[in-house]
Amino acid sequence: MGPDPQSDETAAVKMPDVEEAFSEIEVDAPLVGIIMGSTNDKAKMQPAGTALQERGIRYEVRVISAHREPEETRDYCMNAQMRGLKVIIAGAGMSAALPGAAASHTELPVIGVPLSGGVMDGLDALLSVAQMPPGVPVACVAVDGAENAGVLAARIIQS
Secondary structure, three states, rough: EEEEEEEEOOOOOOOOHHHHHHHHHHHEOOOOOOOEOOOOHHHHHHHHHHHHHHHHOOOOEOOOOOOHHHHHHHHHHHOOOOOOOEEEEEEEEEOOOHHHHHOOOOOEEEEEEEEOOOOOOOOHHHHHOOOOOOOOOEEEEEOOOOHHHHHOOOOOOOH
């Protein structure tokens, strides 16, 4: 009869507590996702990143269109919390569907930035972002108010 495997100390290898093992790993994961519908929106959305950077908050930037890339938009927003994001800032002009689409696919706070341009120079975007249906909340800043969106995201994270 061989040795009893349950009494053999070498047979039982203890796994370290997973949380403890990962607590010592530094991760520079972004806390805020800045998304916009077009590469043309980058200059108008840059102040959000600057406001976050000045406050030491990491962020990522993605160009995704709620109209042209609805699946990618959904996937990004549905996975944002799992990836460590705490807030999404979404900038869009004209019909400005991106902030509402983002809010419909995540439990994270979404800050909408209506962008100027088009025939109504941002008024259409402002109304689109501000008029969300019940259960799909989007915080709305001023037209081209990306800096305030960054400041608000920082306050949400630091609260």
